[in-house]
Amino acid sequence: MVAETALVAAAQGGDRAAFECLVMSCQARILRWLTRLTQNRAVAEELLQESLFKAFVSLHGFRAEASFSTWLAHIARNTFYAWKKEQGRRPDQDALDEDTVAAEDGLVDWPSHTESPETLLWQQELTQSLGQAMAELPQPLSQALSLREQEGLSYEEIAQIQQVPIGTVRSRIHRARESLSHTLKDLMEPA
16 A cells, blocks of 8 residues: 555656556456446457546546545546447446446456566565655655545645645645655656
């Protein structure tokens, strides 16, 4: 979870490699799910690409109330609904209900892929580097980022806790994300 939080923070700071890493962990499962729903691999791939674009554009709004994969599955579900509506068809509710609820709850029986030793080592290294980078941030910045990314608090709530204006909170979070993105850049590029 810490590694995902770091990747989200870096991606929200504009790091495309971090976003790609987040997507890499769940895109195959979502594609299989969309393929099952659409019964058409080409359509499923288009819907996945559209979902990824929507997720990238709205990444700043991701509040980590659920995992990134659950959030992306929710976007994919809505993209699927929109596609069905464009086709002039209502989604087959019987086929969707069970899959959609399971996907949102993270319970879809998607086969998990075994991660390579290189990926596991990279994740370990990323987690260590993130911990060190967070420790090196000035306390107001690390606190603001932690409250936002780990606790899911709004800017207003953080402003009340830190007793500063909302603009200061936004600035602190932005500076913390940029610092983490810069610090973790070397680890993110190979991914």
